[in-house]
Amino acid sequence: MTPPPDRRAVLSGGAGLLGVLLVRPAAARAPREATAAAIRRFAGEAAVRPGRVALDMPPLVENGNSVPLAITVESPMTEADHVRRIAVFNDKNPQPNVVTLHLGPRAGRAAVATRIRLSDSQTVTAVAEMSDGSYWSATADAIVTLAACVEG
């Protein structure tokens, strides 16, 4: 994993001047209202607890146009006990929803991956709905930089 550049390197790199975005998202901040509402639409009145979900996203993103995202959920994926749905939400894009995945016991494992767009450095949240009606979540932060010498 590429280590994030230290502050001094970033500043001396003329970051702001080139339009490179390096804003560290505040840790564990409550999501904006639109995102909270979207999570509410997904989970209803149920409590969404942290845990059982692993969200793998690079902390330093080379280009926000395509960010690899992998999600796994701890679940035996049996008829009696499985993941029904996984939804991913962002906190800065124009719309809060990223992708919603429908699984079931026939998936065998709760392990999915896709590529998403991030318009800015932000927090991404994944929420899993289990067959017992419980909801579990994980978050990950990404710093989005822009490529140098882009199409002008």
Place this chain on the structure above:
Amino acid sequence: MARALINLPRTARAGAVIEIKTLLSHPMETGYRPGPAGRLLPRDIVTEFVCRYDGEEVFRAEFFPATAANPYLTFTTVATRSGTLSFTWTGDNGFSQTQDVAIEVT
């Protein structure tokens, strides 16, 4: 038809969990991006993907503009019996396409 790349084992043991990777050629135009004339390009995205195993849905995805261009998905399914996996993408402007892949289960 848009080009689709579907990758999965052609043979599998009964009960094995197989990984499926799909890539579809599609711009996933968000609707938030200005075109060359300065006006916003209209939204043109794939909104749904369904994988069926001998006709029964085993995986489904709903996409939003935050899905990257040329949408990529990996997911799993249990190889139950020899048959056909069908992959259907639907989206804006009447986009719809289905591709079938046979699997042999031993």
Place this chain on the structure above:
Amino acid sequence: MRASGTGRPPGRGAAARATRPPAGRVLGLALAAGLLAAPVPARETPAQEAPARETPAQEIPPGERRSGLDALAPGTRSMQLDDAANPGMLWVQDGAELWAAAPAGRPACAGCHRDGTMRGVAARYPAFDAAAGRPVDLEDRVNLCRTRHQGAAPLAREGHDLLALTAFLGNQSRGLPLAPPADPRLDAARAEGRALFATPRGQLGFSCAACHDAHWGRHLGASPIPQGHPNGYPLYRLEWQGLGSLERRLRNCLAGMRAEPLPEGGPETVALTLYLMQRAAPLPVETPAVRP
């Protein structure tokens, strides 16, 4: 603190570069980057006549040549290395289909060039075309074949079909070292390409060499500065959200330098490509590569 025009200190090996650069190393580019935002005074003279700030083009020795692949973040790297995940393969597959498709009454590409015979070809381009009396790049070669042998119109440069065909051809040579031909008829163009690479141009007075010979391995903002090799084209750039040619990438570089683009498909582009291939050899062909 070093300014952007300073040459590389001798004897700095690849090992030293493997570590993260300290803040001071990016300063040279910081100064240059600062210029990007500075107001540009009105000038009577064209941008190309910016004051010459000589950058000696110290060619990277073959043993120190590194593909841009080496500097990719792990996610981008695995996107390139797995054909099932590499979106460039969508174009390669389209190219394979076009290769096999015959224009009405004429042979398909595959009708003359049998299976497997194209392996290694893309690694040798640009090459000299005797009938045209000039060096031609792979795009030119495909179009010359179309007009000479298939009675077909040339394909648009940067259009989907030509990108697909060149991606298919590049992919046939994947893993083989770039092997620019030692054809003396290419010498003049290659020398011109080298001069283009080393000559300051644009409003910032930068040359290609000022970044990719003198500062590779350092950072511009958060982006690593690559050596600038052409071994993965056409490639899938996340910034483009699609596949693009080396020529398109060169246009991006020139835009970043605030320089005028080279004429599309012109002799300058072919000359620069010739030099870039020689400068990159023997790196392996990676088509279709993935880059940020």
